[in-house]
Amino acid sequence: MCLCHLQCQQYREDGAVLENQPVGTFVMQVHAVDADEGSNGKVKYGFMHKDSAVPAFSIHPDTGVIVTARKFDREKQREYAVTVTATDQAAEPLIGICQLNILILDENDNSPKFENLRYEYFLREDTMIGTSFLRVAAHDDDYSTNAAVTYSMSAEQPEYLRVNPVTGWVYVNQPISQVRLALVGFRRRVLISAPTRHVFIPSGYLCVTA
Secondary structure (H helix, E strand, C coil): CECCHHHHHHHHHHCEEECCCCCCCEEEECCCECCCCHHHHCEEEEECCCCCCCCCEEECCCCCEEEECCCCCCCCCCEEEEEEEEEECCCCCCEEEEEEEEEEECCCCCCCEECCCCCCCCCCCCCCCCCEEEECCEECCCCHHHHCCEEEECCCCCCCEEECCCCCEEEECCCHHHCCCCEEEEEEEEEEEECCEEEEEEEEEEEEEC
């Protein structure tokens, strides 16, 4: 009995499941071929486990269907190594082995977070329009496009300040000299967004001096 190498290579390429899915989610189905007849050619599937390891997946002994045995968090572990066994039912059984790495795919399940919850800066009243003076920064624990963040300020009129949506640099949009008070605190909420998910996070106070 043997587990076809070409099939095993294909399984290595196809093994993946999205994080946060319920227990019992389908991952893949493996298939072994035994050229013998009768019980000698009947195959049962299983996993080769370490004694202390908690199974992350389960496999149906007759069909070779692999499903999840727990919920996964990609930010904690990105892949799992499993060893599939295919055993015939002969008096002296033979075993085929296929080693797989099952990837945990990213779901957009983490909110972006500012590196600082409070940003404070003092500007002269003659600061030129277009001057960048403060950079806010945020990160997202997700992966690839799910980790991309976009910056924007909550709408207030007049818009003395704006933020670059890509870099996070805050810049002067209108003459600061229009502010009549000696010290004006603009309470801002900066919006960080990732695809399909939007979260408002306070950024503190941006201060100007007249």
